[in-house]
Amino acid sequence: MDKGSFMKRFLLPLLFFLAVPAYGQNEQSPALDQLNKSIEQKDTFDQVKLKRIAELESRLKDIAIPVEKYVVCAALYNEYKSFNYDKAFHFSQELQQIGHRLKDQVKIADGKIKFGFILLSSGMFKETFDSLNTVKVKILPDSIKKEYYFLLARTYYDLADFDKDKYYAPIYNKRASVYIDSAIALSKAGSYDKIYNTGLKLLKMGRNEESSVLLKQLIRSQRLTDHQLAVTASTLSDIYIQNGQNNEAISLLIRAAIADIHESTKEAAAMLNLAQLLHKKGDIKNAYVFINQAMNDAGYYGARQRKMQVSAILMVIAGEKINSVEEQRRILFIYASLLTLLVALIILFVFIIYRQLKKLKKADKLILSANHSLQETIHKLNEADKIKEEYIGYYFNLISEYITKLDKFKRSVNNKLVTKRFEDIEMLVNNINLKKEREELFLNFDKAFLTLFPDFIKEFNALFPPEHQLKLHADQLLNTDLRIFALVRLGITDTEKIACILEYSMNTIYNYKARIKSKSLIPNDDFEEAILAIGSI
Structure with missing residues (x-):
């Protein structure tokens, strides 16, 4: 057999074999590409919001008249309510205090309702009811009364979803249905609130087809804000998930996640639910990226319940990502062994890959060790008491940062090894400031x-x-x-x-x-x- 025949019968099929998995791993839908681009621009959207907040806070310092101060505090609350839990908590309290100084019962009630929304965002159901039960509903104008009834409905819906049992969940859903009826009755015909609330009620009643019609009608509307689009798309995705139509649900959650980024919404479940569906589908790469984004948002917002919820899922996806990396390492080693049968230049190429794989294996062991330590820490925190639960989100953020640094360091060293820039590696190592890291x-x-x-x-x-x-x-x-x-x-x-x-x-x-x-x-x-x-x- 001549050399040309050998290349055709052995080398070309081998190269095709190598190319197939690489193509499968890199293939991404346009929607996912768009979401990843939005993630890259996330800081830009946040800066726009922070600029608005800074302007409002600057105005607040110069205001002495309580009525005017109330208006600015309400604006700041609206900016913070899905952006920063502690700040929103503070301004909801401030609204109540100003209402008391003005002896204005409507403003006091409005502050309590906003306070209840923040408590619910943190999963504090009892405290939410305690705040809402003190509201004097009869004195409220229809716009605030509608907000009050919808918040009570959402609280009972969330409580039913939290319990997920056969006794209490139906009771809570029934109570929620009564309150959401009141909110619907106070909404204008054809308005977003009336259509969305009706769709949500039908969804909770199990009338998915009717709910889907209304929610799709909203999605097709050109008048939705980013926040309204995100909420509506997320709700509609629940129907598709219940029907087993995960691809349609993923498309909706991608739209919702992009809208949340544009709105700088940190208290949102779209990115989390998207990561779960992609993980279930086997797209570990994107699932890991998005669950990390959800973790960053949860840490930024500051609500403990959301951080705990995301942390549990992050641990599962991170473990599978590590397994995926290990499997890729094993496959690459097989490819490298096959390539040793080729000509001298290919043998040299295989040798370089082998050296890189050894370094990758060491890095993988560090990641596995870190993940194992993290799992043990989380297990201990969950079994101990409330004190250790508070640190789960903290350790996830911290270790995630160090893993990211380690990954960047590894890739930088690998690149310099390939190009034989050994002096740059020494400089890179010397630039590590352990004292600063410890401080x-x-x-x-x-x-x-x-x-x-x-x-x-x-x-x-x-x-x-x-x-x-x-x-x-x-x-x-x-x-x-x-x-x-x-x-x-x-x-x-x-x-x-x-x-x-x-x-x-x-x-x-x-x-x-x-x-x-x-x-x-x-x-x-x-x-x-x-x-x-x-x-x-």
Whole structure:
């Protein structure tokens, strides 16, 4: 057999075999491409919103008249309600306070309704009902009364979805139906609210076909805002999911996710639901990208329930992505072995791939180890108590950032190895600032801990006489003394572990503890029990 015949009968089929999986992996629909482009422009949309917020907050500083201040606070609430939980919470409270100063019962009620919306966004059903039950409905104008009834309906619908049982869920759906009827009755004929609320009611009643007709009518409308489009498309996607039409649901959720990005909506489920459907379909690559976006949005918005919900799904998809990477590594190794049978240039190419695969395997082990540690951490947090639950979202964000950095570092090293730019690799390694990374880790820990234990410093100082109480500098959140016992409060009592975390020797930690305990008002043996008794939020 001559050389030409060998190339035709062996090399060409082999190259075709190599090309087929690559094509399948890179194929993407135009809609997904558009969503990925919108994600790249996400910061631009957020900056537009932040500019509007900055202008409103600047105006608010110069306003002394309560009525005018109420108008600006209401505008700020509307900007923040699906963007930042803490800020929206603050301005809903501010609206109630201004209403009390004005002795205006309608403004007070409006503030309570807005406060209820924020509580519901955080999954606090009881607190939502507590706020709404104090509203004097009879004094409200129809526009606010409609908002009140719809919020009560949504609360009961969400509670039914949360329980998903055969006894309570039907009761909650029935109550929701009564309230949404009131909201529909107060809506103008042909308006978005009337059509959407009617469609939602029909969906919850199981009348999917009738609901679908109304929601499709809204989707085809040219008058929808981005927010209305996102809500309507997400609701309609539920019908397709129930009918097993996942491709249609994916198309709708892509539209909803793009609209949420354009609107800078962080409190939204479209991206999360899209990631779940793509994961179910086997598109792990896009599912992983979108679940990370959902996690970033949940962390930015700040509602604990959403972060917990996204974290659970992120763990599953991340695990499968790692398995997918491992499978790709195995396939590439087989391809590399086959290519060793070719000419000298191809043998050289195979050698380079083999070296890269070895580095990829090491990186994969690091990712697997990090993911395994993350799973153990989440398991411990879920089994412990409320304290550890608060840290799930924090650790996911932190580890995600380090995985991203590691991935960028790996690709940079690989590129420089291929081009034999070894001096650039040394420069890249030397530019890693471990001290800065550790300082940033401590700062993030301090912020997260003080969010969970806002009175920790006050209660810690109460264990000491005035002359021995700690006083922090203006730029400090916690110092070393406080950080040691913050770790103790979180359940880390092993001195060796504390020393490792804070980069001190064990003797230093022992000395810190002994010095601090010797100044306290309580016996040394009871000091750590007193630290563990400090309450969280």
